[in-house]
Amino acid sequence: MDAPSLMGILTAISIAVSLAIWIPIALKVRVRRTEVYLSGEPQAGYRLGITEVSWSVRRVFEKLYAAILNYVQTGVFNDWFAISLPYLILLLTLLTVVTLVGGGG
Amino acid sequence: MDALALIGRILFTTLVYPGLVFLVVLGLLSQWYRRKLVARLQNRVGPKYVGPVGILQPFADVYKLLFVKEVVTGYYTPARFIMFITTLGIVTLAASTVFLPITPYSIGVDYDVLVFIYLTLYASIAYAIVGFGSTSPYPSFGGIRYTTMMIVFEPAVAISLLAIVRALAPGSLSIHEALSSPRIPGVGNPLHAAVLVAVLLTAGVALSISLLSKAMMKPFDIPEAETEVAGGYLAELSGPTLGLSILLHEVELALYVLVLSNLLIPTPPMLPGLLEVATSLLKYFAVLTVLVVVAYSMGRVRLDQALRTLVKVPLPLSILSLALSFLT
Amino acid sequence: MHSVSAAPALLVAVAFSLPLIYLKVRSVKFFHGVSLVTTVSVFLLTLHVQHYIISRETPIVYRMGGWPPPLGIVYEVDALSALLATYTALVIVFIVAYSYWYLGEDPGTPYYYSLLLGAEAGLLGIYYTGDVFNLFVMLEVLGITCYGLVAYYRSSREAVEASFKYAFFGAIAGLLYFVAAVTTYASFGNLTMGFVAAHTRPLLRHSYQYFYQFIDVFTWGNITGAVAVIVALSLWTFTFKAGVFPNHFWLPDAHPAAPTPISAVLSGLVVNAGAYASIRFLYTIFGVYDPLSQFYHLSPYFSVVLSFIGAASAVFAPIMMLIQRDVKRLIAYSTIMHLGLVFTGFSLGTALGVKASLYHILTHAAGKALLFMSAGVAVEASKTRRITDLKAVGRLNPLVGASVAISCFSLVGLPPLGGFFSKFALYQAFIEAGRFELTAVLLISSGLALLGYFKIIQPILFGFPPSDLNTSKLRELSLWTSLLPLLLLLIVLNPITVEVLLNEAAESAVLAGKYISQAVESYISYIREVQLSPGG
Helix, strand or coil, X not given: CCHHHHHHHHHHHHHHHXXXXXXXXXXXXXXXXECCCCCCCCCCCCCCCCCCCCHHHHHHCHHHHHHHHHHHCCCCCCHHHHHHXXXXXXXXXXXXXXXXXXXCC | CCHHHHHHHHHHHHHCCCCHHHHHHHHHHXXXXXXXXXXXXXXXXXXXXXXXXXXXXXXXXXXXXXXXXXXXXXXXXXXHHHHHHHXXXXXXXXXXXXXXXXCCCCCCCCCHHHHHHHHCHHHHHHHHHHHHCCCCHHHHHHHHHHHHHHHHHHHHHHHHHHHXXXXXXXXXXXXXXXXXXCCCXXXXXXXXXXXXXXXXXXXXXXXXXXXXXXXXXHHHCHHHCHHHHCCHHHCCCCHHHHHHHHHHHHHHHHHHHHHHHHHHCCCCCCCCHHHHHHHHHHHHHHHHHHHHHHHHCCCCCCHHHHHHHHHHCHHHHHHHHHHHHCCC | CCHHHHHHHHHHHHHHHHHHHHHHCCCHHHHHHHHHXXXXXXXXXXXXXXXXXXXXXXXXXXXXXXXXXXXXXXXXXXXXXXXXXXHHHHHHHHHHHHHHHHHCCCCCHHHHHHHHHHHHHHHHHHHHECEHHHHHHHHHHHHHHHHHHHCCCCCCXXXXXXXXXXXXXXXXXXXXXXXXXXXXXXXXXXXXXXXXXXHCCCCHHHHCHHHHHHHHHHCCCXXXXXXXXXXXXXXXXXXXXXXXXXXXXXXXXXXXXXXXXXXXXXXXXXXXXXXXXXXXHHHHHCCCCCCCCCCHHHHHHHHHHHHHHHHHHHHHHHXXXXXXXXXXXXXXXXXXXXXXXXXXXXXXXXXXXXXXXXXXXXXXXXXXXXXXXXXXXXXXXXXXXXXXXXXXXXXXXXXXXXXXXXXXXXXXXXXXXHHHHHHHHHHHHHHHXXXXXXXXXXXXXXXXXXXXXXXXXXXXXXXXXXXXXXXXXXXXXXXXXXXXXXXXXXXXXXXXXXXXXXXXXXXXXXXXXXXXXXXXXXXXXXXXXXXXXXXX
C-alpha cells in the first residue's frame, strides 16, 4: 500500500468516526445564545474590531516588507525592468556561456 | 493484505489503542501530572480531591463539560460546527497513532511521515476555527494569535520531523520505521553516527520549542492568555464545545510528546511488547517533565516576541537539521 | 482525426460570430446558452481526442490544410497536451456557468463571450500545436483576448491600467518569443517541434537512420549557440505567461481587476500555458533533461535556474499574501506561489517531478477557479474587495462557505482533497531527487500561506451575518451548477482517478521518442502518398 491511499483510508475513517461521535452530541445539546463576552462593556454599537489579521506579522517583519515594497513590488511601472531585464540578461549570458563552453554538439 | 482486515486494524488502532481511548486517558493523566508539577513549582498543592491524589480531576472536569445539556455561546457562534471540527481534530490525531509501533497492529508505509504531518494539521485548523468562529473579540484575537504563530511553527514542526525520520529511516521515510528501528548511535560508520546525533540534537531542540508554541504552553500561551484576552480562543465556549476543545489540546500534546520522546531517545533493540510500551511511557513522562519544567519557569511573551523567537531559533535549526539529514 | 482541429476551429468560429449575431439577436440569455453549448461540445471533443490518444498510446499528428509537417503547420497531440486541454475545457464549462450568474443581463455579454471563447481557443491551440511559430500565434491569441477581458470594465481606471500593464509586458514577451522562433527557423531550418526535437538528439541518428535522411533535407545552420538564445528568450516569455517570480509583476494587478470569472480563467488556466510551454520546450523540443539530447549537459544549470525562480516565487508570494487588503489580490498572489511550486517540480528533470507538476497544475486550477468564484460571490454581495469589509455570505449560502473553505484547504494541502495528493507528489519528487532545500521551501510556503487563506475564510464564513443583503441572487441555481461540480472535482482529484493519466503525460514529456517519430512519420507518409498517387 502507498501513502496516498493510506491517507485516503485514514481521513475517510476519521470523518466517519467523528460524524458518529458528533451527531449524538449535536442532537442532544440545546444552544442558548447570549450577548458576546465583552468584559462588561455594552453591546450596543459593538462591531468586531479586527481590522488586520496579520498586523503582527507586518510589525515583526517590518524591514523585510519595507525592502519588498521599496525595491521589488513597488507598483511603479518601470521599476519592473530593473528586475526583469537583469533576469533576461542573466539567462542569456549564462546559457550562452555554458552552451558554448560546455562542449555539447 | 485483506482490505477488510486492514480497515479493522485501522479502526481498532484509531478508536481504542493507541488511538482515541488510550490517547484521551494518557492526555488527561498528563494534564493531571502537569498541573501537579506546575503546582509544586509554584508552591501550590494542585488537584487534590477527586480520586487518589486528585488523579481523576481532569476526567471529572471533561466528563462534566461533555455531558452538559445546554451550550451557552455568544450570538453567531456556530456551536455545533465547532463541536464537529474539534471532534474531527481529536479523531484525526487518534488516527495518526496508527503509525506508533507500541501496538502489534501498527502500520507503516513509505513516506508515511507526510501522512502524519498533514493528518495532524486538522487539529491546528480546528484551533484556528474555534478562535475565528466567534464574532466576539477575545476568541478572534486568540485565533489571530494562534494562526500568526502557526505560520512559523507548522513548518518548523514538519521540517524537524522530516529531518529526524530522514536520518533514522533514510530509505523509506516512514515514521513507523523510525520509531521502531533500534537506534544506538555509534553502531556502524562513526561519521554517520555523528551526523545522526547532530540531526537528533538540532531537530530535537527545534521540535521541542515549536511544540511549546503548537501546544500553547507557557512562553507561547499567547492565544489563551487569560489576563489579556480572557482565555482567548476558549472565551465564548461552554459545555461540550469547551470540553472538546480541552480534550483536543490534551490529546495533541500527548500525541506529539509521545512521538517526540520516542524519536529522540534511543531504545535498546528488541524489547518484548509490554516492556516496550512501558519504556515508551517512561520516556514520555521524562520528556513531558522537562518540557513542563522548562516552559513554566518562563513568563508569557508578547506575540511579536514569540514570532521573532520562533523565526530565529526553531525554524533555522530545523532547516539545518534537514540539511544535515540529507548528508547521511 | 479531425476532432483535433475541430475544437479550436469551433471556438474561433463561434467567438467571431457572436458579435455579428448580436446585431440581430438582442437577448443576452441566448449568448449565455450558445457559449455554454459551445464549451460543452468543445469539452466533449477534447475528451474524444484524449480517449483516442490514451487508447492508441501514441501521439497523433494532424496536418493543417493537408500540408506535411516541415512545410505546413501541424497539431501534434500527446498524452501531456491532451490531458491539459481536456482539463482546461472542463473547467471553462463551469466558469461559463458561473458567468451566467455573474453577468446576468449585462449588455456587454456577447463581447465578453467572444473574448472568453477566443481565450479558450488560444489555450487549446497552445496545448495542441506542434509548431514553434504557431505557438507564438496562439500565445498572442490568448494574450490579446486576455488583455481585452482584463479591461472588460473599461470605465474602471484600475482595470484599464492593469490591462495596459499586462498588454505592455505581453507585447515585450511576445516580441522576445518571436525572436526565439525566428532564431529557431534560422538555425534548424524548420519550425515543427518534432523535427527540431529530432535535430537536438544526435544519438538517435544511429537507430533511426531512415528518418534522418528525411529530416536532414531541411537543416542548415549551427544549432549549438542558437539554442542558448532560443531557450533563454522563450523561457523568459513563459515565465511571464506563468507569472513566476521575476516576471510576476503584472499578475497581482491584472487578475483582480478582471471580472471574477475571468480572474478564475486567468489564475486557474491561463498561467498553466506558461508552465506547459516550458515543459514542452525544455523536455520535448530541446531535450535539456533528456540524456539522448546534445544539450543534456545544460540540465544542472536549468535545474538551478528553474528551482531558484520557482522557490523564490513560492516564498515571496505567500509573504506578500499576508499583507494584502484586497481579497482578489491575495488570491492572485497565491497563484504566483503555486506556479512557483509547479516550476520547482519540473526543474528536477525526473518523470516523478513532471508528474507532480502536472498534478499540481490540475489541483491548483480547480482550487483556484473555485476560490475566485466563491470569494467573488462575497465580493459581489459586499460591493467591495476589501477583506475586512466582506459580508459573511457563507452564513447565508452554505455552498459558498463550503466552497471557500474547501478550496482554501485544498490549496493548503489538507487531506483528502486534491491539493494534498499533488503536494505529496511534489514532496516525493523532491526527496527522491535529494533536494532538501525544495522540501523545506514547500513546507515553509504552505505554512505561510495558511494565514493568508484564513484571512479569506474568517470574514466570509465567520463574520457578522449581513442583514441588509438581497439574498435572492445568492440562491440562484446557476451558482450551484458552477460551484458544486468544481467542489466535487477537488474531492475526486485523487490518485485513484488521475494517476494513470498523469503517468502517461509525464512519460510522454520525459521520453520524446514517440513525439519525434510521429512527426517524422507524418512527413514520410505524405511523401509516400504523393509518390503513389497518379501524376504525383
